[in-house]
Amino acid sequence: MVTIHDVARHAGVSAMTVSHVINEHPHVKDATRERVLQSMTELDYRVNVAARNLRTGRTGTIGLAVPEVNRPYYGQLGAAIIEEAARHFLHVVIEQTGASRENELDALALSRNRMYDGLILSTVGLGPADTDLLRVDYPVVILGERIFDGPVDHVAMPNVAGAKAAVAHLVEAGCTAIALVEGVDFQETSVSGLRMAGFESALAEAGIEVDPQLIISVDVFSLASGVRAAQQLVASGRVFDGVFCITDTIALGMLRGLHELGVRVPQDVKVIGFDNIEEGGYSVPSLSTVDPDHAFMAKRAVELLVRRIASGSSGVDPQEVTSAFRVVARESSSG
């Protein structure tokens, strides 16, 4: 491994001068700089970030911890955050928490370990009870999903309002018996809980009573879950003419499941999801959904994190912003 000293010796200067060149300090004579640069190239020198980090406490990298890397929604989120971070000359690395509370805490710990300058945590495992654990002295931004008064910056999704609008959209489209597919582990502050609240609120406003038989719980937010939910719904014998699935992935599975059972969408049943993942625009029929403005969320999350990193003021005066949303009406709810 070639070090700064090797370069210094080769260029006939001190290590300090090499450091100055690397860090683009102004007071270096052009000729010297050239010579050092030349030596760096010849020796194929690369800075050792571990050593630099040990000294400066900065890595130039931020972490993004998501529940599942293999989920379109998080892929999209990752892409948006990478793009936004690049504007601030920050590198992004993504890691998976498996939606478990422990791993989310691990990610926090790793960040604190100074592997990253800060962490954007898309949490689903942590809840209001973990507020204290989030009270850390390094830059963290919580993204989307759950909502609670944490000690850190939080970019929230319009879960309740968005879900309400989605269901209201079904009502407007003429649905009177609307089913809900939600996550089994719902609490008041979880994605499921919040979107379910929106569902109930919309029905109440429309004067429709909630039919417990039309509420299906799934354990994971997967395509397979959507198919199973469709089967359960049809098997129940209950009539229904609309379904709100709390994620697009589930909704896409629902579309497939209903198709297999000979239920026509949107003629017999209208379907709407939540998240506006890219795939929803290309299914047959295309999927109506709620767009929570990923780009906005990514932008704000990175901005908040960058501010914390720059100011070193972690934990004081936590900000909370909620993105706007819009209902995207496509074929699955038309007619």
Place this chain on the structure above:
Amino acid sequence: MVTIHDVARHAGVSAMTVSHVINEHPHVKDATRERVLQSMTELDYRVNVAARNLRTGRTGTIGLAVPEVNRPYYGQLGAAIIEEAARHFLHVVIEQTGASRENELDALALSRNRMYDGLILSTVGLGPADTDLLRVDYPVVILGERIFDGPVDHVAMPNVAGAKAAVAHLVEAGCTAIALVEGVDFQETSVSGLRMAGFESALAEAGIEVDPQLIISVDVFSLASGVRAAQQLVASGRVFDGVFCITDTIALGMLRGLHELGVRVPQDVKVIGFDNIEEGGYSVPSLSTVDPDHAFMAKRAVELLVRRIASGSSGVDPQEVTSAFRVVARESSSG
């Protein structure tokens, strides 16, 4: 930030003893260990990986560099590699290269910078001309995609054979005029080039001549590209009864595009993709594809990398393994 010295002082021992406890060295009296552990908990101590790394040269983390995080195929790959790495007690971080040669080289550089113990690089930008740049002295495994005689371990996809089998499957299903949707930037060693070779080989064997009019090039492997390819194909006026898309994502777009144009799949045209992404099992109609055995690729890639890390023998006697494949026949090519 609490350091090893703080813990040492608190526990009334030396920093060295704390280090021994952390690293589970055997020669520490139980009572001492308990005391140290207790202090670590009380002070909420976390090792500083930058410092440890500086000393040991190990981080316990491996990198996975993929062209695009927002692509189902890479999401799946990431999930499989994370799972496999966990078996070896290794952490995985994912970064995006944007399918550019420069960024792939950057990822290599970062890895060399000892941010990671090793790197799994899913390359599309690097080609045979870059062989020398891969001649690095730290653990690297090249995954899938392109194929060329590199100086590092390589886990390859069965691109040619798999594509050939896919097209042969269409022939068996009765197709006689088969279209191909491939990437515009194909070279002999690229994904497109290789899968195209399989396409041509299958047609030759079936005694069908390649119709250049039925070969559509797309610039990115996206759903939108698939839709556009369908439009081009139909607009050309050429008759065709089968389409091989070189990735499932394109194929899913093709399904949607054909649907919009009133072309029935599989009655009028049969479609097959490549990659076996989860979504293909849930589209309407479900998508036939080639399964390149992700799990195997992930397993071998991690194993090869771990061996290199352990032995420190980077660059000597590079291994090359190719995964097996199987054609998955679903609705889009049935009947």
Place this chain on the structure above:
DNA sequence: CTGAAAGCGCTAACAT
């Protein structure tokens, strides 16, 4: 079983 010394590669703060 425990600890003292030394140094990993780099840079902040200060000379010169």
Place this chain on the structure above:
DNA sequence: ATGTTAGCGCTTTCAG
């Protein structure tokens, strides 16, 4: 404009 000193937090080596 360039160099000296010191030390980031940790662990390897070796001595007690």
